[in-house]
Amino acid sequence: MVETFIQLMLGGVIAGSVYALIAISLVLIHNGTGVVNFAFGDQLMAGVYVLVFSQHFLGLSLAPAVAIAVVVSGLFGLAIQFLVMAPLRNRPVLIPIVATIAIGAVLREGIRAFMGPNAWPVPFLLSTSPYHIGGVSIVPSDLAILGTSVIIMLCLYAFFEFTKYGQAILAACANPTGALIVGIPAGATTTSIWILSSMLAAIAGIVIAPLTTLTPDIGLIAIKGFAAAVLGGFASLPGAVVGGVLLGIIEAMAGYYISSAMKDIASYAVLVAVIVFRPTGLFNRASIRKV
Amino acid sequence: MLELRNIVVRFDGLVAVNDVSLDVKAGEIHALIGPNGAGKSTIINVVTGLYRPSEGDCFFQNESISNRPTHLIARSGLTRTFQNTELFADFSVIENVMVGLDHEYHYGIVSRLLNLPRWRRNEKAARYEAFELLKRLKIEKFAEQKAGTLPFGLRRRVEIVRALATRPKLLLLDEPAAGLRHHEIIELNQILVELRDELGLAILLVDHVMKVVMAISNRVTVLNFGRHVATGSVREIRSNPDVIAAYLGGAGGHA
């Protein structure tokens, strides 16, 4: 049935847009600093807690609370760079990676202790009441998730493609030595990447938290972001986006047309197949620029 | 213009550069030659701030740059190419050059998104200037290709253009002629001489290819085992017995 297919597509693309948002940040950090950031899910979670804290306990309205959450998260990224990554700069890459695992655990348990293990409701931006168009139900709040993700991704695209800073970051990621030699402070771009991706963590969290509700374990969703990033080759930003959306669609289609018991297996089978047969990712065409 | 005073570089025990002094004058092509492992690349790395000297000091336009970060050395008008090229592989050739130009042209995302005239003017001017530089090195027809897909010889040239884009006063070239064929060498010589004579650039040229070194250098410095052997005109160097000994008895160059 066509409606069923469209409904599945819609669900898949919306879930996928969130995976994409997460995958982008993971790829950005990996390519810019060589570190796989296992704290990302927890940074995402912490960002939303800052929002909830600002709203419930400081009495702020949504917009300033979002601003505070994003800024605090960015500062946290700065702190990661200066207090953890910079001192570990010359150590084998496994050590900073393990450090991110530790950072994540500290964030998660710290927040669990401070804000409690229970779920916090996070209000939706738009209504959760669906419209029915030709047998397909469309939920405004879901569209808000999709829309916000798309807008964020477009902003990132514009930033990297059209601004001096964006180009400098791309250049430093592509070749730090080459960047230094044309006057780009590659060390500073590493810092910018930690700040930028940490801000993205908060934004991604704020986008999905109304849907998933907020608990200290909401960062689990980063696993999907990792899968999406690998699908996209863990190298290019557009690859991460395509990987995310594709993962969402595969899950939805496999869940319906095969079986929901096979859904995760099918997604991970695709993932393993990609790793084995196309280790550079499905979409690493020459025309797509790496970060 | 560039002055090295008693530079020593040690790598745990190994002395790669041992008490070398050297000066490059404004407007000259100064060649730095020596057998493999003599310490030539190491000196370029020290000058550009990628390595720090263990002893000695380095001056550019009479200011010490021994402790200056690499990107600031680059911004003060001193840049280089690499023996193995360090391009932005997934950028197109012209984008590589434009990254080099970037601190000359300021434009922000807002003006770009609003398609403001200032941004368009700047973007156009930057593209034009990058293209002119590519023409100078005769590689304009590769402007839209990915840098990483080009053959090695062309990548070298792109790197020279990218270096030029930063408007240097002194250019350090690490083996630009390695692997080039005869006619390409002639072309390179011509280009380097033009850069010196038309743009007034000083060039420190490291190379084993004597068809380049001997044809265009104003002066030549010879290193061996990290030590300074001789400095002088091409003719003086050719007849210097120490130099001949270094090349014959040394680790074996391509000379």
Added chain:
Amino acid sequence: MVTRRDTLKIAGAAMVLAAAKTTYAAENTGVTDDKIRIGILGDLTGFAAIWGSGNLSGGTMAFEEINAAGGINGRKLEYISVDSESSAPKGIAGFKRLVDQEKVFAIFGPTSSAVGVPMLRTMAGSGVPIFISAFSSPLATNPPSKNIFRSGTLNDADQGKILANYVTRISSKRSIAIMRQSDEYGKTGAINVVAQLKEIGNVKFIEEQFNASDTDFTSQLLRIRQSDADVLVVYGYPAPSAIVFRQVKQLSLPLQIVGSTATTSRSYAATVGKEAVGARSMFPTKYLPEGADVEIVKFRNAFEVRFPDLARQTRPEATDQMAYHGAKTLIEGLRRAGRDLTRETLIKALEGLKNFETGIANASTFGPDRREGNRSAYVVEVKEGLGRMILPGEYSAI
């Protein structure tokens, strides 16, 4: 005739009891003239912290209250809390520490199946009275170990049975859909529901799975739409369950939702939103923590004063409530054991508890071969405005 198999069974049961016997040398370890040492073991950090922190707060409150009231038979309770960090090895280490180093008399905990189940042999073998209020694996009490008791909470097997009976009753088409988490938690839950549905017979059912980190359930729900099910059982963690509840309404599926006890936190309805209205869930007692029952109000007020930080997080929750009830039940056992307190007399006293009421949770009943205090449940429904109400009717697994 006694078969070889029977012999093995008997031998096995005897071994458990014998193992318990052998360590009874120190029968009143942790008991002095004026003190009884109790260990509180639970997950205070990690994914299962919600239950561990409830165990600690509810337990602490009950112990403090009895101490303030003069103690038990002239002795005050002294308690030591250990964090098992949601990890089985940490749980075993914590248990050994409490028993060997802290020399406690009895233990209140552990608090999650993930930690508790791997510890069962260690606990049974130690002979130390163990009192559980939080975790729900049926293995804790079946087969029964002499020294391990549980009260308040509803075990997964009983819950599955009660859920299956209930949904069959309310399904006019006798057709049930089950959405369950793909991990151990959802699997155990679904197995018990399905087993009972088969037992009842003449009921159709469809089972779909989801991952705890999923955010979209369109595919599962569209499959369910193809069946003629009119009741949906949701067996998963609160976060994914909340999205399922919401999406059922958004896809306009004509299903009565019945969630597991995981969907009964006080803020749960608010996390789902208005789509939660009408949804039902299993609840292990007829007293809601936010309710107006006399003992509950007393408990809630005292809790909010004692733990203002937790009150800020919409506590007390059912976990705090179950722990408080459990601790009070343990205290009653200690009281009945009398001045001659030994592990043996405590166990005997606990076994003698019949329909012990606290007004906080379902009455606890134990016996010589019964270690599960509570075997019945209620159904809670979300009302217009997202308030909750216990529906009339107690459902028993026996």
